[in-house]
Amino acid sequence: MKIISLSFDMDQYIEQAAELLMESFEHSWNTIEEATLEVKESLGDDRISRISVNDQGDLIGWIGGVRSYDGNVWEMHPLVVSKDWRGKGIGRLLVEDFESIVAEKGGITVLLGTDDEDNKTTIGGIDLYPDLYENMQNVRNLKNHPYEFYQKVGYKIVGLIPDANGFGRPDILMAKRVKEI
Numbered sequence: 001m002k003i004i005s006l007s008f009d010m011d012q013y014i015e016q017a018a019e020l021l022m023e024s025f026e027h028s029w030n031t032i033e034e035a036t037l038e039v040k041e042s043l044g045d046d047r048i049s050r051i052s053v054n055d056q057g058d059l060i061g062w063i064g065g066v067r068s069y070d071g072n073v074w075e076m077h078p079l080v081v082s083k084d085w086r087g088k089g090i091g092r093l094l095v096e097d098f099e100s101i102v103a104e105k106g107g108i109t110v111l112l113g114t115d116d117e118d119n120k121t122t123i124g125g126i127d128l129y130p131d132l133y134e135n136m137q138n139v140r141n142l143k144n145h146p147y148e149f150y151q152k153v154g155y156k157i158v159g160l161i162p163d164a165n166g167f168g169r170p171d172i173l174m175a176k177r178v179k180e181i
């Protein structure tokens with residue numbers, strides 16, 4: 001397995017990355033054309049777009065990111081590993097690779113949002129406002145929500161966006177400092 005930068009001339013990998021998005025995120029992209037556009041947008045200026053490729057030459061993971069806050073913060077989006085390859089440390093490797101590129105570019109923080117659209121955590125399906133901080137502090141995973149993956153690779157929950165995807169469907173904001181201070 002190797003991790004390389006995705007570029008405009010890699011038609012086959014752009015197509016495989018779009019297919020991976022469609023397979024993995026049921027709420028986000030309706031058509032393969034929309035997903036392909038998302039992949040191509042990840043190749044613009046002020047972006048990072050890295051893919052993991054297995055020994056047979058197939059794309060098995062993709063991580064992207066956008067520069068923000070004058071380059072102090074990079075927003076990670078998206079991160080996805082092909083179903084058959086999950087649980088083998090590929091997600092962790094992609095995140096570590098991404099973080100080292102952010103640090104090389106002078107970034108301090110990686111920020112990401114991970115939605116709970118299907119009540120996969122204790123903060124889904126409820127009105128968050130009355131006990132916002134308590135809910136944030138005591139969040140529990142009910143159905144394999146990826147926020148716990150991010151915790152395992154060093155991210156902290158830094159905020160919630162209540163109703164980000166409709167009532168009771170919040171976004172969980174997570175961040176990590178990736179540069180020594």
Ligand SMILES: CC(C)(COP(=O)(O)OP(=O)(O)OC[C@H]1O[C@@H](n2cnc3c(N)ncnc32)[C@H](O)[C@@H]1OP(=O)(O)O)[C@@H](O)C(=O)NCCC(=O)NCCS
Binds near residue numbers: 092114145
């Ligand atoms: C989330 C995702 C990227 C993780 O990738 P992965 O390659 O399976 O993760 P890794 O094998 O590197 O796992 C690293 C650690 O996180 C844990 N982990 C992975 N997914 C987890 C989950 N959903 N819930 C809890 N823990 C999880 C692993 O068990 C492992 O723990 P360990 O260090 O104690 O062994 C992958 O499951 C995926 O692509 N999911 C679908 C898309 C998605 O949800 N992306 C994130 C959207 S914000």
